[in-house]
Amino acid sequence: MxxxxxxxxxxxxxxxxxxxxxxxxxxxxxxxxxxxxxxxxxxxxxxxxxxxxxxxxxxxxxxxxxxxxxxxxxxxxxxxxxxxxxxxxxxxxxxxxxxxxxxxxxxxxxxxxxxxxxxxxxxxxxxxxxxxxxxYSAYPMVRQARAMVRAGELGKVRLVVTNFSHGHHGDATDADNPRVRWRYDPAMAGVSGQFADCGIHALHMAGFIADDEVQTLSADFASTISSRVLEDDAMVNFRMAGGTVGRLWTSSVAIGRQHGFDIQIFGETGGLRWASEQPNQLIYTPVGGRTQIIEKGEGGLHADAQRLSRVSIAHPEGFPLAVANIYCDLADAIRGELRDGLPNAADGVRSMAAVYAAVASAKEHGAWVDARPPMFR
Amino acid sequence: MxxxxxxxxxxxxxxxxxxxxxxxxxxxxxxxxxxxxxxxxxxxxxxxxxxxxxxxxxxxxxxxxxxxxxxxxxxxxxxxxxxxxxxxxxxxxxxxxxxxxxxxxxxxxxxxxxxxxxxxxxxxxxxxxxxxxxxYSAYPMVRQARAMVRAGELGKVRLVVTNFSHGHHGDATDADNPRVRWRYDPAMAGVSGQFADCGIHALHMAGFIADDEVQTLSADFASTISSRVLEDDAMVNFRMAGGTVGRLWTSSVAIGRQHGFDIQIFGETGGLRWASEQPNQLIYTPVGGRTQIIEKGEGGLHADAQRLSRVSIAHPEGFPLAVANIYCDLADAIRGELRDGLPNAADGVRSMAAVYAAVASAKEHGAWVDARPPMFR
Amino acid sequence: MxxxxxxxxxxxxxxxxxxxxxxxxxxxxxxxxxxxxxxxxxxxxxxxxxxxxxxxxxxxxxxxxxxxxxxxxxxxxxxxxxxxxxxxxxxxxxxxxxxxxxxxxxxxxxxxxxxxxxxxxxxxxxxxxxxxxxxYSAYPMVRQARAMVRAGELGKVRLVVTNFSHGHHGDATDADNPRVRWRYDPAMAGVSGQFADCGIHALHMAGFIADDEVQTLSADFASTISSRVLEDDAMVNFRMAGGTVGRLWTSSVAIGRQHGFDIQIFGETGGLRWASEQPNQLIYTPVGGRTQIIEKGEGGLHADAQRLSRVSIAHPEGFPLAVANIYCDLADAIRGELRDGLPNAADGVRSMAAVYAAVASAKEHGAWVDARPPMFR
Amino acid sequence: MxxxxxxxxxxxxxxxxxxxxxxxxxxxxxxxxxxxxxxxxxxxxxxxxxxxxxxxxxxxxxxxxxxxxxxxxxxxxxxxxxxxxxxxxxxxxxxxxxxxxxxxxxxxxxxxxxxxxxxxxxxxxxxxxxxxxxxYSAYPMVRQARAMVRAGELGKVRLVVTNFSHGHHGDATDADNPRVRWRYDPAMAGVSGQFADCGIHALHMAGFIADDEVQTLSADFASTISSRVLEDDAMVNFRMAGGTVGRLWTSSVAIGRQHGFDIQIFGETGGLRWASEQPNQLIYTPVGGRTQIIEKGEGGLHADAQRLSRVSIAHPEGFPLAVANIYCDLADAIRGELRDGLPNAADGVRSMAAVYAAVASAKEHGAWVDARPPMFR
The missing domain is CATH 3.40.50.720 (NAD(P)-binding Rossmann-like Domain)
Structure with missing residues (x-):
């Protein structure tokens, strides 16, 4: 080839x-x-x-x-x-x-x-x-989570809770560092700081795994370091088209969280938890049963999870190979094999609509607003 | 004696x-x-x-x-x-x-x-x-956290994030079980379900460790099991008197979380994390430094943390002895030694005011409301 | 009563x-x-x-x-x-x-x-x-482990691996501290240091959970701080009467391990792991299946595990209540109810025989010796 | 280039x-x-x-x-x-x-x-x-561990404890599977089963991080599945040239351990722990101090650790990129830049000498034998 x-x-x-x-x-x-x-x-x-x-x-x-x-x-x-x-x-x-x-x-x-x-x-x-x-959506165990939802293994999804919080912008004495400052300056970063930077990864992930679309949201923004115009901490509540309730917290002043991106999905018949710092495990609990650890590379995973891992069980694969998985899907797609997991322009515009919606909501003290791009309403 | x-x-x-x-x-x-x-x-x-x-x-x-x-x-x-x-x-x-x-x-x-x-x-x-x-506020490492905040070891507290979520009411087929059902029935439980049951523990803890008072809040309630009148999932954003931003999630349908009560406190110069399922450790990160594990029983803890533990480092003490610590403080207080960590009637009424505030806010789509009892305004 | x-x-x-x-x-x-x-x-x-x-x-x-x-x-x-x-x-x-x-x-x-x-x-x-x-044998989840072995849930036990290691005697500048020094002085501590202090807890646990008796052993002792006459680090290999292979490491110079007492039991059809710093969970993997977390307080535990816990699932119970469990069993035994989990004089003499055997083996460069008291040979 | x-x-x-x-x-x-x-x-x-x-x-x-x-x-x-x-x-x-x-x-x-x-x-x-x-020796945090030892940050190394155990050969009903069976058949695998397969990774790692050479050893081998001629479980005690005590356990019947390769290094002034399933963290405890988490990508790491990581802190890099690190070092070495971390033929022959020594020792019931190749004695 x-x-x-x-x-x-x-x-x-x-x-x-x-x-x-x-x-x-x-x-x-x-x-x-x-x-x-x-x-x-x-x-x-x-x-x-x-x-x-x-x-x-x-x-x-x-x-x-x-x-x-x-x-x-x-x-x-x-x-x-x-x-x-x-x-x-x-x-x-x-x-x-x-x-x-x-x-x-x-x-x-x-x-x-x-x-x-x-x-x-x-x-x-x-x-x-x-x-x-x-x-992040190309990690094998994220694909496994999405496939489990699609296969009905959790029943209807009731609730998605996701966090993407770190503390790398938490040092006020470093806040004027140009590599940090631009992120909170509307002239350079646009309408949103932390939510536009990290939050939209989490929001995309929520829709990706739940296999649904964010419809409305309510946001609470804070600039915990007072010199910042844009938010360095945000909470966004949302509802998906299918009725799923969503909670998303994102922060850049959460000192001690290095890269705290995690997501929990709770359905009628089970719950899942995935965290980007332990990306090779997916924690699964069937309703009324014991918590189980699903390992990348174990037998019987859904096809997408199998396809996108390279080495055997308990040999961790990390962030750079999640990026490589995007390229794997792209190579397939260029050659004509549909890869529906590949994030696309529709995902891109949905994120931007959510950013503007969150900014508007935060300005109106948390009013609920439509989070969809006009073209998808 | x-x-x-x-x-x-x-x-x-x-x-x-x-x-x-x-x-x-x-x-x-x-x-x-x-x-x-x-x-x-x-x-x-x-x-x-x-x-x-x-x-x-x-x-x-x-x-x-x-x-x-x-x-x-x-x-x-x-x-x-x-x-x-x-x-x-x-x-x-x-x-x-x-x-x-x-x-x-x-x-x-x-x-x-x-x-x-x-x-x-x-x-x-x-x-x-x-x-x-x-x-929960009587666990030694919670007392350590509060003492660290009071001693200025975190600088000004910017942000408190706390969760108290479990999945024990997540089985819809069990929702009519009387031991579960009453909690979501206003005739028996009052105005709030999950927030009044578990959320107020978390809200008390936020005020206790941050050594501050919740002033305003905005709530989003959901009944993810449709037969429920009261909420089984809630997100509450709040602000404390000193300006601290707060985020509180509580749920009873988070299948796989057995007793997920945790709290993170982020200040100007450091962050802390404590979780009720690992109550003998307090995770501390100074700004710009490495994450450290503070162990119950280690040398140099604040007095309140030392006083309320019984056995040496890394010998866990659990929930029943946290209750016993309340009785230790009570015995001292009855004998005349002031124990300012002891939760009191003011804490009790503050919780109730927060419950009513959250219910009112949730009904008004997340409007921000005063969370204080009238007597403390 | x-x-x-x-x-x-x-x-x-x-x-x-x-x-x-x-x-x-x-x-x-x-x-x-x-x-x-x-x-x-x-x-x-x-x-x-x-x-x-x-x-x-x-x-x-x-x-x-x-x-x-x-x-x-x-x-x-x-x-x-x-x-x-x-x-x-x-x-x-x-x-x-x-x-x-x-x-x-x-x-x-x-x-x-x-x-x-x-x-x-x-x-x-x-x-x-x-x-x-x-x-330690009175923790509910240790009783659960033993009951699972007895019920045949692991099949024949092939292998037991246990560690009881800490670093609290690892500071050479503190080695003359009387509270530390006596432990390595034969005049006060007898024939063995760390193995007699901590190792026999682990050896008892191995026999307790595997429901078998240590028969022969081979030991390697080291005094890593040269002023010590008795060992501060020991490895003991053993065989049980039923053929089970055993591995036991104990150390007091393992800086960073606060109280590292753990045990793994591997049988024909499954494996278990328990650790004293997380005593409320038992980690179980059926052969060919996923790792599961068994929680103290969950439904369907064996009777002994249920009987010896006090509060509901995910509310930790710690070391002092494990001691209390010994007293619970004693109260029952005094009142005439047989409690076969209660460690007794036979266990006490078996430990002492193992200490002398390990000392003898270590002196003979790891020769395999009988670890049983003469009365039980 | x-x-x-x-x-x-x-x-x-x-x-x-x-x-x-x-x-x-x-x-x-x-x-x-x-x-x-x-x-x-x-x-x-x-x-x-x-x-x-x-x-x-x-x-x-x-x-x-x-x-x-x-x-x-x-x-x-x-x-x-x-x-x-x-x-x-x-x-x-x-x-x-x-x-x-x-x-x-x-x-x-x-x-x-x-x-x-x-x-x-x-x-x-x-x-x-x-x-x-x-x-495994090319993971950034393994290089950091070795650099810390070389820089004297642990003082003299007293003790190294390492395990490389999994349970993937623990199913006796699968023992005749050709992909499993050959490993325990001397005609195909040579003199040793599990120790030669996984144990030598751990033994190499011990020497690599401690920056020392294994000199003598004593081994206990077991074939816990009786049809196996070669060992599926082994314990090896060893001594290094500088006097460091070593303990190594390796098993292929440890059901529930997916890929349990970890190493602990204990010196006069501190202890380290690294595990291959969490390869991006190195756990460090200074004597008398708190346990700290050293993260791949944090500031101030030793040069070798910095050089061999690609993405920022808390973005995990896994096994395939550890292999890639070997190729990075090789590219440098081919171009003439000495990379002393690169495992070489001397390491290869040392492993083989240790395998033969362990086999000999196990046959002689754990007798201590020279573990060095004749050319290095």
């Missing part, structure tokens, strides 16, 4: 996200890193791309140059990953989709709901894949 | 709460079980009291008989525990306080805010102790 | 073990603390006994005085607890048994195998109860 | 180890999969290699053909991974080293000590790299 050709925009030298995508794309030998516009400094980007093995003529200075250079090649890239600053995602993603490329866009897909809807429409029109990197 | 004399109302044969109080009162040899009106069936109560070693003349048929029998004795009981059905707490507690007895009342102390305020006034007027059994 | 009368020898003011026994005997209201010779300083012991509520005529100056004072009383104590320094256990236990008292002896029951066999013979001759305080 | 060229022998279609090496070599973009003799069925191997993107002229039918094909090429592979059945490792590794290739050999490197010494000599003579895949 020939490798697919892959290009990346952003993810230059020193970025965290660049290596994660390169590993994700290459770990399973599915993609060949063929083209890139890796840095906003054109020369630096071209040079770095070549140290990573990209041919000089496909080491581009910016995304426009890359679009121009790739679009008429017979051997053009099969997939473009957009890992640039958030505010540029919309423009780049749209342009590449319109030119007939498949795209994997980092989250958030856009800065507004309107832009998000535009991407959905463009993707539909062109028939190209537009995936969004909600990579 | 002579043992103090102790009497109990309620807690008859087959009750869960009776043995817990008997063990709590007697474990440390501080109280002698001297009198009791243990059962609403007078004869059964008298007989059972005698099998427990109470003299026939102090084995009473009901609380009125006990009040009459004890109040004029020279050797009357030093403490009366009220462990009867919730709706009777107010009347009995008030009567014994007015007759000059010290009282430990089970939670909830009353069914209304007005009754709660009345108890506060009566306790103040008589100068007698009126304690309320928020026994 | 009238309380039984209870006396204690040793456990004076400031001792750790005294309060543990007093709580154990009194927590459930089964025993009344009636007599005591609590201190090697006669006056101090008499005075302290009275502050604990013992009548002056039963507050004795030493054990001989107590024996003389109690043996002819009509209302003499029903049970005597021996909690004196190790070297005196034999003499006192023997004297009280011979005078017709029931005895609960702290471990080690004796300092030699010969003494141990003598106690077994005396107990048999007098028909009195001689229990030994292997209190 | 141009990718290095990499070839593999073994690891054909359906093998577990093949994908692990391909991911390890390619995840970080350091190696290009250039040549392979992947299967003992020549045609199948050639075909499979080509589906993996290898050019037809470098898709070989067996290792001899590959050696012949590669050795005279100007662009020959920079590294050959040997992932064939154990009995062939020696011959292939030796041949490739002698032809001037760098080799990564799966464990065990050889079947005898003599062969192992031969590899050490050949590697030395040719100056080529001969690494052995003790991949």
């Amino acid at each position: 020939t490798k697919l050709k892959w290009g990346m925009i952003g993810g230059g030298e020193g970025s965290q996200i660049g290596p994660a995508h390169r590993l994700g794309a290459q770990a399973d030998g599915l993609f060949e890193f063929t083209a890139g516009a890796l840095d906003h400094r054109a020369d630096a980007g071209r040079a770095y791309a070549q140290t990573l093995g990209i041919a000089p003529d496909r080491a581009y200075g910016d995304w426009q140059e890359m679009l121009a250079g790739e679009k008429d090649r017979a051997d053009r890239v099969d997939l473009v990953t957009v890992a640039t600053p958030n505010a540029t995602h919309f423009q780049i993603t749209k342009a590449f989709l319109e030119a007939g490329f498949n795209v994997l866009c980092e989250k958030p897909m856009t800065m507004t709901v309107e832009e998000g809807e535009e991407i959905v429409r463009v993707a539909e029109k062109t028939g190209k894949i537009c995936a969004v990197n909600y990579c | 002579t043992k103090l004399k102790w009497g109990m109302i309620g807690g008859g044969e087959g009750s869960q709460i009776g043995p817990a109080h008997r063990l709590g009162a007697q474990a440390d040899g501080l109280f002698e079980f001297t009198a009791g009106a243990l059962d609403h069936r007078a004869d059964a109560g008298r007989a059972y009291a005698q099998t427990l070693g109470i003299a026939p003349d102090r084995a009473y048929g009901d609380w009125q008989e006990m009040l009459a029998g004890e109040k004029d004795r020279a050797d009357r009981v030093d403490l009366v525990t009220v462990a009867t059905p919730n709706a009777t707490h107010f009347q009995i507690t008030k009567a014994f306080l007015e007759a000059g007895f010290n009282v430990l009342c089970e939670k909830p102390m009353t069914m209304t805010v007005e009754e709660g305020e009345e108890i506060v006034r009566v306790a103040e007027k008589t100068g007698k102790i009126c304690a309320v059994n928020y026994c | 009238t309380k039984l009368k209870w006396g204690m020898i040793g456990g004076g003011e400031g001792s750790q073990i005294g309060p543990a026994h007093r709580l154990g005997a009194q927590a459930d209201g089964l025993f009344e603390f009636t007599a005591g010779a609590l201190d090697h300083r006669a006056d101090a012991g008499r005075a302290y006994a009275q502050t604990l509520g013992i009548a002056p005529d039963r507050a004795y100056g030493d054990w001989q005085e107590m024996l003389a004072g109690e043996k002819d009383r009509a209302d003499r104590v029903d049970l005597v607890t021996v909690a004196t320094p190790n070297a005196t256990h034999f003499q006192i236990t023997k004297a009280f048994l011979e005078a017709g008292f029931n005895v609960l002896c702290e471990k080690p029951m004796t300092m030699t195998v010969e003494e141990g066999e003598e106690i077994v013979r005396v107990a048999e001759k007098t028909g009195k109860i001689c229990a030994v305080n292997y209190c | 141009t990718k290095l060229k990499w070839g593999m022998i073994g690891g054909g279609e359906g093998s577990q180890i093949g994908p692990a090496h391909r991911l390890g070599a390619q995840a970080d973009g350091l190696f290009e999969f250039t040549a392979g003799a992947l299967d003992h069925r020549a045609d199948a191997g050639r075909a499979y290699a080509q589906t993996l993107g290898i050019a037809p002229d470098r898709a070989y039918g067996d290792w001899q053909e590959m050696l012949a094909g590669e050795k005279d090429r100007a662009d020959r592979v920079d590294l050959v991974t040997v992932a064939t059945p154990n009995a062939t490792h020696f011959q292939i590794t030796k041949a490739f080293l002698e032809a001037g290739f760098n080799v990564l050999c799966e464990k065990p490197m050889t079947m005898t000590v003599e062969e192992g010494e031969e590899i050490v000599r050949v590697a030395e003579k040719t100056g080529k790299i001969c690494a052995v895949n003790y991949c």
Whole structure:
């Protein structure tokens, strides 16, 4: 099986996200890193791309140059990953989709709901894949959880409780550090701080596992460090289309939580718990029965959970391979095999609608508001 | 040191709460079980009291008989525990306080805010102790947490997040079981189900550790099993007088959570985590530092934490001895040593005010309301 | 039910073990603390006994005085607890048994195998109860484990692996502290240090749960702090009568382990794990199945596990109530109800035989030796 | 930086180890999969290699053909991974080293000590790299542990306790399954079963972290399933050159342990604990202090731990990336940067010497024997 050709925009030298995508794309030998516009400094980007093995003529200075250079090649890239600053995602993603490329866009897909809807429409029109990197949803045991819900193993889902809280922005003496500060500055981060950053991962996960859509929400935002304009702590209550009750807490001042992303799903006949720091186990309790530990790699898992793990039971697979799983699904999808677990433009715009809804609700003291993009109402 | 004399109302044969109080009162040899009106069936109560070693003349048929029998004795009981059905707490507690007895009342102390305020006034007027059994607050490591906050070891507290959720009422096929059903029936349980049952333990704990008072709240209630009138799941956001943000989730349909009561406290310079299923450890992270495990029994703990543990480090002490710690504090208080950790009538009425506030807020779709009893506004 | 009368020898003011026994005997209201010779300083012991509520005529100056004072009383104590320094256990236990008292002896029951066999013979001759305080075996979930083995739920037991290791003697700068040093000094501690102190708890537990007897063993001892004559770290391999393989590690220099006592039992059809720091859970894996968490208090536990717990599921019960469970079994046994879980003089002598066997084996570089007392060969 | 060229022998279609090496070599973009003799069925191997993107002229039918094909090429592979059945490792590794290739050999490197010494000599003579895949030693937090020991942060190491036990061979009804049975059959597995399979990982780890060499050992082997000739459970006590005491338990019948590989290191001034199922945390307790959790990715880690992690704190990295870390070190070593953490032929022969020593000791009832290869005595 020939490798697919892959290009990346952003993810230059020193970025965290660049290596994660390169590993994700290459770990399973599915993609060949063929083209890139890796840095906003054109020369630096071209040079770095070549140290990573990209041919000089496909080491581009910016995304426009890359679009121009790739679009008429017979051997053009099969997939473009957009890992640039958030505010540029919309423009780049749209342009590449319109030119007939498949795209994997980092989250958030856009800065507004309107832009998000535009991407959905463009993707539909062109028939190209537009995936969004909600990579936590690609952990095998998250896929197992979703498959259990779909198979009815929990009965109707009554309640989803999810947290995505850390304390890495909890040091007030570090609050002016530019790498922290921008996140709470509307000029750079948009309308929301912590909820838009981490909360939407959790909200996506709730819908993903419960196999349902968030319909309405009520939010309580707080800026616990007073210099912050945007929230560093948020609680969002929600209801899903099927009636499921949701609770989501997200914080960046929860000192001691390193990466506390967890989710609990409670249905009529059982409960599940998954946590991103122990991603290889899924804790399951049937109603009236004992709590059981479902292990990645055990016999009898649902197909999606089996397909996306590489090594045997109790050999942990971590975050970089969850990203790689997104690329596995993408490779399949590019080759024509439908992967319905792949987060897409509809997920991207739903997140953005939820962000705007939460901001509006928080301003109105927790009023319940519609969380759906207009196009999906 | 002579043992103090102790009497109990309620807690008859087959009750869960009776043995817990008997063990709590007697474990440390501080109280002698001297009198009791243990059962609403007078004869059964008298007989059972005698099998427990109470003299026939102090084995009473009901609380009125006990009040009459004890109040004029020279050797009357030093403490009366009220462990009867919730709706009777107010009347009995008030009567014994007015007759000059010290009282430990089970939670909830009353069914209304007005009754709660009345108890506060009566306790103040008589100068007698009126304690309320928020026994989780008597775990040594909870006392350590509170002492750390008071000593400024976390800096100003920004955020408290607490959960008290279980799944023991999650089986819809068992929802008509009388032992489950009454909790969701306003005729028996009052205005609130799960929040009044478990949530107020968590809310008390938040105030206790943060050493602050809940001022306003916003609630979202759900009856996830449709036959229930009262809520079986609730989320309450709150603000404390000092500005601390609070988040409280409580549920009885969280299948797989056996007794998930935990609390996290996040301040300017550190975070703490305590969970009732691992009560002998307190997890502490200083800002910018590593997470540490504080163990019950280790050297250098705050005085209150040391005083209320019995065996050496890593020998667990559990729930019954947390109840016993309430009795330890009561014995000291009766003998005149102020124990400011002892939950009292003010705590009792604050809980009731929070319950009514949450019910009102939930009805108004999460409107923020004052959570304080009128007397403390 | 009238309380039984209870006396204690040793456990004076400031001792750790005294309060543990007093709580154990009194927590459930089964025993009344009636007599005591609590201190090697006669006056101090008499005075302290009275502050604990013992009548002056039963507050004795030493054990001989107590024996003389109690043996002819009509209302003499029903049970005597021996909690004196190790070297005196034999003499006192023997004297009280011979005078017709029931005895609960702290471990080690004796300092030699010969003494141990003598106690077994005396107990048999007098028909009195001689229990030994292997209190860990009285945790409800340990009883559950034993009952599961007996019921065949694990099939034949192939392997038992147990550890009892802590690091509280790991500070070489503290090694001359008298409270630490005596343990490694043959003049005070006898032939063995850490194995005789903690290891025999683990060895007893192995036999208790596997429901079998240790037959042969091979030991490797080390004094990792060079000033110590006796071992501070030991590994003991053993075989049980039924062929079960055993592995036991015990250490007092395992810095970071606070109280690391755990046991794993592996049979033909399943495995179990229990740890003293999480005593309310028993981890069970059926062969080919998922790991399950068995909770104290859940429905369907074996009778012994149910009988010895007091509060509902997920409300932890800790070490002091495990000691109390020994007293529960003793109260039943004194009243004539056979409690086969109660550790007895045969267990006491088996431990002593294992200590001498391990010492001999370690001296012979791990030679396999018979671990049984001569009387049981 | 141009990718290095990499070839593999073994690891054909359906093998577990093949994908692990391909991911390890390619995840970080350091190696290009250039040549392979992947299967003992020549045609199948050639075909499979080509589906993996290898050019037809470098898709070989067996290792001899590959050696012949590669050795005279100007662009020959920079590294050959040997992932064939154990009995062939020696011959292939030796041949490739002698032809001037760098080799990564799966464990065990050889079947005898003599062969192992031969590899050490050949590697030395040719100056080529001969690494052995003790991949657990490449986890970042294992490197951190070793660096802490080397930096003296634990003081002198007194004691190492390690376990590598699972229950996947615990089902007697599955014992005749060929994939299980061969491991206990001397004709196929050699002199040792479980110790040679898993135990040597743990023994290597002990030496690796303690930065010392195993000198003598005493072993107790058991075949708990009676049809097995070789051991399925083993306990090995050992002493290191610097006096450190060692304890190692390994089992394949420990039902419920999925992959229980853990190690504890206790020194004069602190203790460490690491477990392969939670590989991103290292538990550290300074003597007299509190237990701390050291997280992969936190600030201030030792250089080796930093270098070998890819994503930020609390984003787990698992087993496949530990294998990838071996390839990272190999890439550096091939380019001339000394990586002293890379397990090498000396480690390989030490393991084999320990296996033969343990077998001999077990036969002599635990006699202490020299565990070193003759060449290192």
